[in-house]
Amino acid sequence: MALVPLAPETRNLIDGKLVPASNGNTFQNQNPATEEILGEVADGTKDDMLAAVDAARRAFDESDWSENHEFRAKCVRQLYEGMLEEKEQLRSIVVNEAGACVSLSGFMHVDNPIEMMAYWADKAASYPYEQPMSQVEFAGSLHGRLLRREAAGVVGAITPWNVPLYLNIAKLGPALASGCTLVLKPAPDTPWSATHLGKIIAEKTDIPAGVCNIVASSDHLTGEILSSDPRIDLVTFTGSTATGRRIMECAAPTLKKVFLELGGKSANIVLDDAKFEAVVPAAAFSCSHGGQGCAITTRLLVPRTRYEQSLELVKTAFENWNYGDPLDPANLQGPLISKRQQERVLGYIEKGKQEGARLLTGGGKPSHLEKGWFVEPTVFADVDPDSTIAQEEIFGPVLCVIPFEDDDDAVRIANNSVYGLSGAVTSGDLDRALSVAKRIRTGTISVNGGQWFHVDSPFGGYKQSGLGRENGLQGFEEYLETKMIGLPAKG
């Protein structure tokens, strides 16, 4: 599929202006499928980040942004319309810098995420910020009450590289719609998915100067200002659990609200009465986008009575899985984001072999793809549920197949994880599948193929998969404080 020529914004957005880094430095953006250097981007410094925080603080404290709900709704809608106008440029950016397959760009990377901004525009104006409550008696007299929700303040938003445009929108949308101001720091591997939004904000919206700042930087630690600076009220982070822990630590001295969307190691449970020929091969979808999705089900749990049949089905599916050039619409798997990530995934594959798992298929770099950070679709059988590859997030196209004895055993294995982000259960009996799903400690789960993902569905994890929820009403309310006002009784 042909993409429009790349013409990304390469400057940061600080206090309403598109600016180069204060020291003039830039860093390179690389295409992970071709290894080609795509271009440069402003390499934001700590001073740039401090200036962005300063601008966001002033915009929150000194303007009526947080109170003018109608104006905000108009501005967020302008952002939505601006993104629609720039949709093909955004598609070109995401495919080039993230190695995203064009086949997945509709629902996962570009079109669907852009539509989400319309939801946030509506929420800005329609949310009931003030709700009178019933009168109560206190110390012998009656009192009125007003429940008021107010914007949490200045938000520090930090995003990873795997679904960069969606994840930037998932933070910008509710933060702006709720009346917060913010500073967004994208991952260094995918800077343009953020800086180009800065251009749209600056050129196509009335969002006031300082309300939304975007600072790309090659230095991960530039982001640490967002979790430690006392002028930030809330830090929202999507990324690895290790970085999430560090963010909590940095946020602790100033007791910021912390909202974390972290890793996963989700289980796909196929019960013994399921249609195995249809369900098990679908486990190959865990290779979509190179397995670089936090909610992907990377542990396939099958009954021991149907273990050999399942292994055959899954092996065939993985060996017939289309992957390679992201521009080929037949492919659902492109490269991993970087050489570092490719090496990390290959390291996990070695670890799996060392720990005694049986490599069923894949396991290396594909010989037919000369360039790019690809890894073959890989399946391990006989995986010990306590082993490293069954416990740690690999973030690559690697599936672990684990047998179970009965439903209780499947639930026990699924819950044997520090994570709890997603999952799936399939059975010929919907009630049985649902009762198993209810016992899995996870924030989202699919039953018999049902899809939970939607801008209106709260998304997030149990345990070390995170704190709080993104999307939906709950996701919006993460960006609000609660004020309870006592009033004299009426009449």
Ligand code: NAD
């Ligand atoms: P990462 O934690 O290495 O980096 C994420 C972001 O944090 C980047 O912008 C990075 O520059 C920044 N960062 C790194 N160190 C920092 C620090 N000390 N202070 C502040 N910011 C810092 O994660 P990654 O490798 O870019 O992304 C992959 C991870 O993201 C996986 O674990 C995946 O599961 C997770 N993820 C979670 C979700 C979700 O919604 N739960 C969605 C997508 C990805």
